[in-house]
Structure formats: structure tokens, C-alpha cells
Amino acid sequence: MAPLVWLVTGTTSGIGAALVTEIAARGDKVVASGRKVQERIGHLKSDNIALLELDITADTPTIKTKIQEAWDIFGHIDVLMNNAGMSAMKSAEESDDEFRLNMFQVNTFGPMRVTQAILPLLRSQGKGTIAFTSSSTAWTQTPFMSHYGASKAALSAYIDSLDKEVAPLGIRCVAFESGAFPTHLGQPREQAQPAPSSGPAGIAAYAPLFNDLMGTFASDMMGHMPGDVAKAAALIVDVVKREGKAQGKAWTTHVALGTDGTEAARQKCREMLQILDDWSEISASTDREGQEHVATKRLFKFTTIL
Numbered sequence: 397m398a399p400l401v402w403l404v405t406g407t408t409s410g411i412g413a414a415l416v417t418e419i420a421a422r423g424d425k426v427v428a429s430g431r432k433v434q435e436r437i438g439h440l441k442s443d444n445i446a447l448l449e450l451d452i453t454a455d456t457p458t459i460k461t462k463i464q465e466a467w468d469i470f471g472h473i474d475v476l477m478n479n480a481g482m483s484a485m486k487s488a489e490e491s492d493d494e495f496r497l498n499m500f501q502v503n504t505f506g507p508m509r510v511t512q513a514i515l516p517l518l519r520s521q522g523k524g525t526i527a528f529t530s531s532s533t534a535w536t537q538t539p540f541m542s543h544y545g546a547s548k549a550a551l552s553a554y555i556d557s558l559d560k561e562v563a564p565l566g567i568r569c570v571a572f573e574s575g576a577f578p579t580h581l582g583q584p585r586e587q588a589q590p591a592p593s594s595g596p597a598g599i600a601a602y603a604p605l606f607n608d609l610m611g612t613f614a615s616d617m618m619g620h621m622p623g624d625v626a627k628a629a630a631l632i633v634d635v636v637k638r639e640g641k642a643q644g645k646a647w648t649t650h651v652a653l654g655t656d657g658t659e660a661a662r663q664k665c666r667e668m669l670q671i672l673d674d675w676s677e678i679s680a681s682t683d684r685e686g687q688e689h690v691a692t693k694r695l696f697k698f699t700t701i702l
Contacts (some may be wrong), residue, residue: 525569559649631651
């Protein structure tokens with residue numbers, strides 16, 4: 397297989413940084429992007445690793461210009477890896493507009509803008525892969541993570557629909573829904589910014605639940621973060637290139653990373669099936685009289701993720 401050209405966002409730390417190393421080690425080329433990339437990973441620049449200053453929260457015209465710049469570095473792009481993201485804990489009651497908007501700008505709207513900007517180029521090329529780092533919280537949410545979970549659930553839903561739209565054009569999509577990894581995901585986006593606040597800041601009523609949650613986490617911190625970023629990067633490349641551990645596997649739009657990521661999805665699916673079964677007759681009671689229950693079946697070819 398000829399070397400692929402990757403554009404990866406959020407490469408200054410965590411899975412993104414590990415991806416740059418893994419991609420280059422496989423003989424592929426990568427445009428490593430992010431904020432202050434020259435300052436933070438400038439030492440990685442080589443014939444196969446190019447650096448691009450890119451803030452995915454920028455406006456659409458700026459993003460389009462940056463994507464064209466990335467495309468022109470090696471003459472094309474085969475894989476867009478939407479990896480940049482952020483996380484923070486806060487009760488829903490205590491969140492403000494800035495907190496909510498920032499969370500969705502980074503985790504949802506930014507990847508959407510980057511994807512929209514590259515789609516005309518991939519469409520003209522007739523092939524390509526668009527991958528995303530999503531999260532197991534798209535399946536199961538914990539208290540005080542409602543905004544993060546919602547932003548990732550929205551991203552995963554977007555990916556399912558996007559894949560159906562672009563598959564006929566030769567473009568594949570995949571969401572890597574990761575469990576917990578020891579990264580800097582919850583750190584401030586800039587050193588000058590205060591760290592994202594954790595849990596309830598001033599409403600005492602939320603403190604017992606928050607303390608219970610944090611106590612559970614603190615009792616076995618690394619046990620609750622079983623992921624290895626280097627192994628995650630290796631599996632992501634395997635899946636995209638259809639080699640290594642992914643060789644022979646059918647293409648899918650969802651890949652869980654980590655046993656915790658897998659079990660989170662299983663838990664949600666089991667519980668949702670139980671709820672649907674328990675309420676099926678009541679739910680069906682809202683249909684019109686004489687209605688045949690076939691609408692969803694007829695639409696199955698548009699809704700299936702297999």
C-alpha cells in the first residue's frame with residue numbers, strides 16, 4: 397500500500413501526539429496540527445511530519461483556508477483524524493454560556509467545521525477517511541459530565557449520519573469511542589487560562605454526590621483509566637489502514653477503545669433494550685389506529701450502522 401497522508405488535529409499531547417509518532421513510524425506522512433504546534437512539538441518536524449497551526453474553534457473561512465494549506469503541503473490528504481477535544485466537570489445548574497459554548501465548540505462544532513472544509517477536496521479525490529476521537533460518554537454519562545457527554549454524543553450521532561451521506565462518494569467515517577486514558581484532556585486549553593473547575597463550585601446540595609463520585613475515582617485512579625495512549629494510536633492506525641489487529645475486520649463506524657469503553661457501550665445497550673421491551677406496548681399505543689408498524693423497517697437501509 398502506498399503511504400497515506402494524514403491530517404491530525406490536537407497533536408500537542410495525549411492520543412494526538414502518540415498518533416503522530418505512530419503514523420510516521422508506519423511510513424505514512426502526517427500534517428500535525430494544533431495550537432502552538434511549533435512551540436510544543438516543533439522537534440518532530442521532518443520530511444514526513446509537517447506542522448500546521450490550527451485552532452478548530454476558528455470561524456469557517458479561517459478553517460477552510462487552513463485545510464487548503466494542509467492539503468497543499470503533501471499534495472493531498474487521505475485521512476482526516478479529528479482528535480482535538482476537551483473535558484471538564486461542572487454541575488448543569490452551575491454552568492454558564494461560556495462553559496457550554498466552549499465545550500461544544502471544541503468537541504462538536506470544531507470537528508464539524510474541519511470536516512465540512514475537507515469534504516469538497518475528498519469528494520473531488522473520490523476517496524478518503526474521516527475519523528474522530530469520540531468517547532464512551534457518548535454511551536453512558538456520569539454526574540457533572542453532562543456537557544462533555546452531550547458534546548460527544550452529538551458528535552457520534554453526526555458521524556453516523558455523515559457516513560451514510562459520504563459512503564457513496566468513496567469516503568469512510570469512523571468514531572473511536574474511547575474509555576479513560578491518562579492524558580491532559582481535562583487541562584485548560586491555554587496555560588494562561590484557569591483550569592476547568594471540577595464539580596459544584598458553590599451549591600452545597602451537590603457536594604455529597606460529587607464527593608461520592610470523586611471518592612470512587614480516587615480509590616483506584618489508574619484502575620479507572622486503563623487506557624494506554626500508544627496502544628490506542630496503534631489501533632487507530634490499524635483500523636484506518638485495515639492492517640494489524642484490524643486486518644480482515646469489516647469496516648465499522650464505531651470502534652470502542654479500552655475495556656471500559658466497550659463495557660460502557662454494552663451497559664447502555666442492555667439497559668436501553670430492557671427499557672424498550674418494558675415499555676414497548678405503551679410506546680406503540682401512540683400510533684394511529686390501523687397503522688402497520690413497518691415505517692422503521694422500511695427506513696432500515698438508511699438507519700443501520702452495519
